[in-house]
Amino acid sequence: xxxxxxxxxxxxxxxxxxxxxxxxxxxxxxxxxxxxxxxxxxxxxxxxxxxxxxxxxxxxxxxxxxxxxxxxxxxxxxxxxxxxxxxxxxxxxxxxxxxxxxxxxxxxxxxxxxxxxxxxxxxxxxxxxxxxxxxxxxxxxxxxxxxxxxxxxxxxxxxxxxxxxxxxxxxxxxxxxxxxxxxxxxxxxxxxxxxxxxxxxxxxxxxxxxxxxxxxxxxxxxxxxxxxxxxxxxxxxxxxxxxxxxxxxxxxxxxxxxxxxxxxxxxxxxxxxxxxxxxxxxxxxxxxxxxxxxxxxxxxxxxxxxxxxxxxxxxxxxxxxxxxxxxxxxxxxxxxxxxxxxxxxxxxxxxxxxxxxxxxxxxxxxxxxxxxxxxxxxxxxxxxxxxxxxxxxxxxxxxxxxxxxxxxxxxxxxxxxxxxxxxxxxxxxxxxxxxxxxxxxxxxxxxxxxxxxxxxxxxxxxxxxxxxxxxxxxxxxxxxxxxxxxxxxxxxxxxxxxxxxxxxxxxxxxxxxxxxxxxxxxxxxxxxxxxxxxxxxxxxxxxxxxxxxxxxxxxxxxxxxxxxxxxxxxxxxxxxxxxxxxxxxxxxxxxxxxxxxxxxxxxxxxxxxxxxxxxxxxxxxxxxxxxxxxxxxxxxxxxxxxxxxxxxxxxxxx
Numbered sequence: 247x248x249x250x251x252x253x254x255x256x257x258x259x260x261x262x263x264x265x266x267x268x269x270x271x272x273x274x275x276x277x278x279x280x281x282x283x284x285x286x287x288x289x290x291x292x293x294x295x296x297x298x299x300x301x302x303x304x305x306x307x308x309x310x311x312x313x314x315x316x317x318x319x320x321x322x323x324x325x326x327x328x329x330x331x332x333x334x335x336x337x338x339x340x341x342x343x344x345x346x347x348x349x350x351x352x353x354x355x356x357x358x359x360x361x362x363x364x365x366x367x368x369x370x371x372x373x374x375x376x377x378x379x380x381x382x383x384x385x386x387x388x389x390x391x392x393x394x395x396x397x398x399x400x401x402x403x404x405x406x407x408x409x410x411x412x413x414x415x416x417x418x419x420x421x422x423x424x425x426x427x428x429x430x431x432x433x434x435x436x437x438x439x440x441x442x443x444x445x446x447x448x449x450x451x452x453x454x455x456x457x458x459x460x461x462x463x464x465x466x467x468x469x470x471x472x473x474x475x476x477x478x479x480x481x482x483x484x485x486x487x488x489x490x491x492x493x494x495x496x497x498x499x500x501x502x503x504x505x506x507x508x509x510x511x512x513x514x515x516x517x518x519x520x521x522x523x524x525x526x527x528x529x530x531x532x533x534x535x536x537x538x539x540x541x542x543x544x545x546x547x548x549x550x551x552x553x554x555x556x557x558x559x560x561x562x563x564x565x566x567x568x569x570x571x572x573x574x575x576x577x578x579x580x581x582x583x584x585x586x587x588x589x590x591x592x593x594x595x596x597x598x599x600x601x602x603x604x605x606x607x608x609x610x611x612x613x614x615x616x617x618x619x620x621x622x623x624x625x626x627x628x629x630x631x632x633x634x635x636x637x638x639x640x641x642x643x644x645x646x647x648x649x650x651x652x653x654x655x656x657x658x659x660x661x662x663x664x665x666x667x668x669x670x671x672x673x674x675x676x677x678x679x680x681x682x683x684x685x686x687x688x689x690x691x692x693x694x695x696x697x698x699x700x701x702x703x704x705x706x707x708x709x710x711x712x713x714x715x716x717x718x719x720x721x722x723x724x725x726x727x728x729x730x731x732x733x734x735x736x737x738x739x740x741x742x743x744x745x746x747x748x749x750x751x752x753x754x755x756x757x758x759x760x761x762x763x764x765x766x767x768x769x770x771x772x773x774x775x776x777x778x779x780x781x782x783x784x785x786x787x788x789x790x791x792x793x794x795x796x797x798x799x800x801x802x803x804x805x806x807x808x809x810x811x812x813x814x815x816x817x818x819x820x821x822x823x824x825x826x827x828x829x830x831x832x833x834x835x836x837x838x839x840x841x842x843x844x845x846x847x848x849x850x851x852x853x854x855x856x857x858x859x860x861x862x863x864x865x866x867x868x869x870x871x872x873x874x875x876x877x878x879x880x881x882x883x884x885x886x887x888x889x890x891x892x893x894x895x896x897x898x899x900x
Contacts, residue, residue: 267282267283267284268280268281268282268283268319269281269283269286269317269318269319270317270318270319271309271314271316271317271422272314272315272316272317272318273309273313273314273315273421273422273451274312274313274314274315274422274451275313275419275420275421275422275449275450275451275474276371276392276394276417276419277373277394277396277419277421277422277450278329278373278394278421279307279309279396279421279422279423279424281300281302281307282302283319285302285303286300286301286302287301287302288300288301289301291311295311296310296311296312297309297310297311297423298311298314305397307397307423307424308423309422309423309451310422310423310451313422313451314422325342325343325344326344327344327345328369328370328371329343329344329370329371329373330342330343330345330361330370330371330372330373331343331373331375332359332372332373332374332375332383333375333376334357334374334375334376334377334378334381334398334399334400335376335377335378336357336377336378336379337356337357337378337379337380337381338356338357339354339356339357339358339359339376339378339381340354341354341359341361345367345370347365347367349363349364349365349367350362350363350364350365350367351363351364356380356381357378357380357381357382358381358382358384358405359381359382359383359384360384360385360386361383361384361385361386361387362386362387363385363386363387363388363389363391364388365388366388366389367389368389368390369391369392370387370389370391370392371391371392371394372385372391372392372393372394373394373396373421374393374394374395374396374398374400375396375397375398376397376398376399377398377399377400378399378400378401379401380401380402380403381400381401381402381407382400382402382405382406382407382408382409383400383407383408383409384405384406384409384410384411385409385410385411386411386412387412387414387416388412388414389414390414390415390416390417391414391416391417392416392417392418392419393408393410393416393417393418393419394419394420394421394450395418395419395420395421395424395426395450395452395454396421396424396426396452397421397424397425397426398424398426398427398428399426399427399428400427400428400429401427401429401430402429402430402431402434403431403433404431404433404434404435405430405434405435405436406430406434406435406436406438406439406440406441407428407429407430407439407440408428408439408440408441409436409441410440410441410442410443410444410446411442411443412443412444413443413444413467413468414444415444415445415446415447416442416444416445416446416447417447417448417449418440418446418447418448418449419448419449419450419475420448420449420450420451420452420453420454420475420476421450421451421452422450422451422452423451423452424450424452424453425452425453425455426452426453426454426455427454427455427457428440428454428455428456428457429456429457429458429459430457430458430459430460431459431460432459432460432483433460434459434460434461436460436461437460437461437462437465438458438460438461438462438463438464438465438490439456439457439458439460439462439463439464440456440463440464440465441465441466442464442465442466442467442468443466443467443468444466444467444468445466445468445469445470445471446464446466446468446469446470446471447471447473448464448470448471448472448473448475448477448500449472449473449474449475449500450474450475451474451475452475452476453475453476453477453478454475454476454477454478455477455478455479455480456477456478456479456480456481457480458479458480458481458482458483458486458488459481459482459483460483461481461483461486461487462481462486462487462488462489462490463479463480463481463486463487463488463489463490463504464479464488464489464490465487465489465490465491466490466491466492466493467491467492467493468491468492468493469491469493469494469495469496469531470489470491470494470495470496471496471498472495472496472497472498472499472500472502472538473498473499473500474499474500474538475500475501476500476501477500477501477502477503478503478504479502479503479504479505479526480504480505480507481504481505481506481507481508481524482507482508483508483524484508484509484510484511484524485508485510485511485522485523485524486506486508486524486525487524487525487526487527487528488504488505488506488525488526488527488542489502489504489526489527489528490528490529491528491529491530491531492529492530492531493529493530493531494529494531494532494533494534494558495527495529495531495532495533495534495556496533496534496535496536497533497534497535497536497537497538497540497565498535498536498537498538499537499538500538500539501538501539501541502538502539502540502541503541503542504526504527504540504541504542504543505542505543505545506524506525506526506542506543506544506545506548506551506553507524507545507547507548508524508547508548508551509524509547509548509549509550509551509573510522510523510524510549510550510551510588512578515581517579517580517581517582517583518578518579518580518581518582518583518584518586519578519579519580519581520580520581521550521578521580521588523550523551523552523555523588524544524548524551524552525551525552525553525554525555526542526544526551526552526553526554526569527540527542527553527554527555527556528552528554528555528556529556529557529558530556530557530558531556531557531558532556532558532559532560532561532597533554533556533558533559533560533561533595534560534561534563535561535562535563535564535565535567535604536563536564536565537564537565538565538566539565539566539567539568540565540566540567540568540569541567541568541569542554542567542568542569542570542592543569543570543572544569544570544571544572544573544590545572545573546572546573547573548571548572548573548590549573549574549575549576549588549590550573550575550576550588550589550590550612551571551573551590552571552590552591552592552594553569553571553591553592553593553608554569554592554593554594555591555594555595556594556595556596556597557596557597558595558596558597559595559597559598559599559600559622560593560595560597560598560599560600560620561599561600561602562600562601562602562603562604562606563600563602563603563604564602564603564604565604565605566604566605566606567604567605567606567607567608568607569592569593569607569608569609570592570608570609570610570611571590571591571592571609571610571611571612571615572611572612573590573612574589574590574612574613574614574615574643574644574646575587575588575589575590575612575613575614575615575646575658576588576646577646577647577648577649577658584649585648585649585656586648587614587646587648587658589612589613589614589615589616589658590610590612590614590615590616591610591615591616591617591618591619592608592609592610592615592616592617592618593608593617593618593619594616594619594620595619595620595621595622596621596622597620597621597622598620598622598623598624598625598667599618599620599622599623599624599625599665600624600625601618601624601625601626601627601635601637601674602625602626602627602628602631602635603628603632603634603635604635604636605636606635606636606637606638607638608637608638608639608640609639609640609641609642610640610641610642610643610660611641611642611643612643612660613643613644613645613646613658613660614643614644614645614646614658614659614660615641615643615660616641616660616661616662616663616664617639617640617641617661617662617663618639618662618663618664619661619663619664620664620665620666620667621666621667622665622666622667623665623667623668623669623670623692624663624665624667624668624669624670624690625670625672626669626670626671626672626673626674626676626699627671627672627673627674627698627699628672628673629670629672629697631672631673633672633673633674633698633699634674635673635674635675635676636674636675637674637675637676637677638676638677638678639662639663639676639677639678639679640662640678640679640680640681641660641661641662641679641680641681641682641685642660642680642681642682643660643681643682643685644660644682644683644684645657645658645659645660645682645683645684645685646658657684659684659685659686659707660680660682660684660685661680661685661686661687661689662678662679662680662685662686662687662688662705663678663687663688663689664686664689664690664691665689665690665691665692666690666691666692667690667691667692668690668692668693668694668695669688669689669690669692669693669694669695669712670695670697671688671694671695671696671697671698671699671701671721672697672698672699673697673698673699673721674699674700675699675700676699676700676701676702676703677702677703678701678702678703678704678705678709679703679704679705680704680705680706680707681706682706683706683707683729684706684707685705685706685707686705686707686708686709686711687703687705687708687709687710687711687725687727688703688709688710688711689708689710689711689712690711690712690713691713692712692713692714693712693713693714693715693716693717693737694710694712694715694716694717695717695719696716696717696718696719696720696721696723696744697719697720697721698719698720698721699721699722699723700721700722701721701722701723701724701725702723702724703723703724703725703726704724704726704728705726705727705728705730706727706728706729706730707727707729707730708727708730708731708732708733708734709725709726709727709731709732709733709748710725710732710733710734711731711734711735712734712735712736712737713735713736713737714735714736714737714738715735715737715738715739715740716733716734716735716737716738716739716740716760717739717740717741717742718740718741718742718743718744718746718770719742719743719744720743720744721744721745722744722745722866723744723745723746723747723748724747724866724867725746725747725748725749726748726749726867727749727750727751727755728751729751729755730750730751730755731750731751731755731756731757731758731759731776732748732749732750732756732757732758732774732776733748733750733757733758733759733774734759734760735759735760735761735763736760736761737760737761737763738760738763738764738765738766739758739760739763739764739765739766739780740764740765740766740767740768741766741767741768741769741770741772741843742768742769742770743768743769743770744770744771744772745770745771745772746770746771746772746773746774747773747866747867747868747869748772748773748774748775748776748841749774749775749776749819749867750774750775750776750777750778751776751777751821752776752777752821752838753776753777753778754777754778755776755777755778756774756776756777756778756779756780756839757774757775757776757779757839757841758774758779758780758841759778759780760780761780762780764783764786765780765781765782765783765786766782766783766786766787767782767787767788767789767791767843768787768788768789769788769789769845770789770843771843771844771845772841772842772843772844773814773816773840773841773842773868773869774839774840774841774842775797775816775818775819775838775839775840775841776838776839777838777839778839779793779839779840779841781793781890781892782841782843782889782890783890784888784889784890785889787889787890788889789843789844789845789847789889790843790847790848790849790886790888790889790890790891791841791842791843791847791889791890791891792805792840792841792842792843792847792852792884792886792891792893793839793840793841793890793891793892793893794839794840794842794854794884794892794893794894795837795838795839795840795892795893795894795895796837796838796893796894796895797818797837797838797839797840797856798818798837798838798856798857798880799818799820799821799837799838800818800819800820800821801818801856801857802815802816802817802818802856802857802858802859802860802875803815803816803818803840803854803855803856803858804816804854804855804858804860804875804878805842805852805853805854805855806852806853806855807846807847807848807850807851807852808850808851808852811846812875813842813844813846813847813852814842814844814869815860815863815869815870815871815873815875816868816869816870817860817865817868817870818838818840818868819868821838847886848886849886849887850885850886851883851884851885851886852883852884852886853881853882853883853884854881854882854883854884854893855875855878855880855881856878856879856880856881857877857878857879857880858875858876858877858878858879859875859876859877860873860874860875861873861874861876862874
């Protein structure tokens with residue numbers, strides 16, 4: 247790095263003597279940074295030689311040294327054959343190039359630049375620099391090209407600031423170290439600040455800020471691929487999108503921040519209304535992210551807004567995502583004349599959702615809001631793969647009435663995750679919290695299969711809810727419902743493996759509820775505590791299970807076998823008040839119901855001790871290993887004979 251500094255220094259001094267009056271810096275992102283030497287006040291490097299700083303005209307160019315391929319000195323007015331320079335100076339734009347083809351046309355009106363390239367001119371690079379308060383750039387080309395934003399600020403009062411027509415592939419590159427700003431007004435004659443028709447690839451080592459007032463921020467009729475660069479988008483119009491594609495949006499790297507301050511629109515039709523939402527990222531096809539960062543904020547002004555909404559599938563394969571929605575929903579009559587509601591979602595897909603890698607933090611604060619919502623299936627983690635996923639989901643809104651009456655009333659509930667199709671959890675570190683009544687954790691309108699992962703769920707309503715089937719094959723889980731069932735299936739439940747601590751609220755709710763359907767236990771270690779439990783189906787179990795009714799509220803208990811071996815040492819949660827689960831509900835009736843299963847339970851006599859104290863050992867949400875249990879005010883011997891042993895009154899089917 248010091249060698250590079252010396253080359254620059256002595257090259258600068260030598261070429262000053264030789265009257266070479268411009269420095270040309272060729273960057274690895276394909277861009278060129280040029281500065282007249284007479285304009286340069288100083289040239290320095292940051293500590294550790296990470297960035298090169300060029301001070302000129304009160305401006306600081308901050309160039310990544312790693313992004314520099316080479317540095318040469320040339321005449322300032324040199325222009326390479328494939329380069330078109332567009333320079334903005336307040337109300338005037340200047341275009342310089344060496345292209346002589348009659349099929350290459352340049353029109354300049356003040357600071358509005360229009361270029362039409364009908365010839366087969368390949369590899370053209372359009373460099374935009376300078377500042378204008380009322381200008382634009384429009385390009386119509388038959389061949390792929392690059393548009394390089396090199397410290398340009400374009401504010402347009404009545405046109406699209408950057409309009410790239412024709413269906414050819416184009417590159418939009420932020421030059422190394424550059425800061426670029428594009429803005430429109432609500433009088434713009436287009437639908438976006440950056441409007442393109444062909445596949446659009448966005449990259450670079452600089453930054454881009456887009457301020458959209460008319461409609462969308464970045465819009466393309468085809469794919470949008472973001473491969474690098476720092477992008478900030480602010481859009482405020484009703485039903486607008488920060489990034490919009492009629493096809494797919496793919497984020498492989500870069501840092502994207504979007505603030506969506508608009509709101510929804512309700513279009514009046516014959517029978518009702520059609521809702522269109524203000525969305526940060528919207529695609530008619532798919533959205534895929536494999537790297538970089540995505541930070542989305544939907545302020546209170548954005549009623550029922552969506553962070554990412556696509557008509558196809560959403561795949562998060564890596565990177566960092568942080569999405570927060572602030573506004574709640576409300577009811578309306580839809581286009582079919584039926585009662586409906588609009589509410590916000592952090593991530594919403596009409597197809598399937600795949601959350602496999604990365605760090606994903608989602609929060610829906612408004613009433614009825616959802617973190618993850620799919621009309622298809624949802625897949626979390628990777629089967630038989632590297633499960634480095636971190637997924638955090640939180641809702642803090644309330645439910646609101648939607649339609650119906652009495653027991654048949656429908657509510658729009660805040661939910662961390664909802665799948666109309668199946669839900670598969672293969673692995674990852676998953677944390678779920680819902681604050682208010684109606685707030686559910688993981689819900690499928692089909693079936694749920696949990697095969698692995700470190701999962702912590704703390705909800706007011708059902709923590710896990712499946713319509714047809716809920717199955718556990720592995721994973722480590724703490725599942726707590728403060729106001730309902732921890733695990734609720736309207737169909738069957740199967741436990742083949744895993745380590746599960748499930749705490750539901752007081753009777754008539756509890757830890758496991760499967761509506762008198764088959765409840766099969768074939769492996770794993772499970773502790774279920776709550777007011778009630780669906781009894782496992784003895785004929786469908788291959789591992790022995792104890793259902794013990796009459797557990798004392800807040801007690802420390804221990805279960806030992808005939809030889810005095812510790813089978814379970816557990817601190818029962820404290821239920822207080824009148825409903826609401828551990829820390830917010832009363833024991834109700836004759837105490838609590840415990841479900842316990844472990845491969846260590848064998849035929850014979852076991853002893854259940856309550857009222858003692860626990861010290862030492864390792865603890866996981868009340869479950870202790872290698873701990874010392876002492877004392878105990880009650881002790882009860884129970885004979886284990888069949889696959890399911892029930893002691894005391896209570897439990898039984900819901």
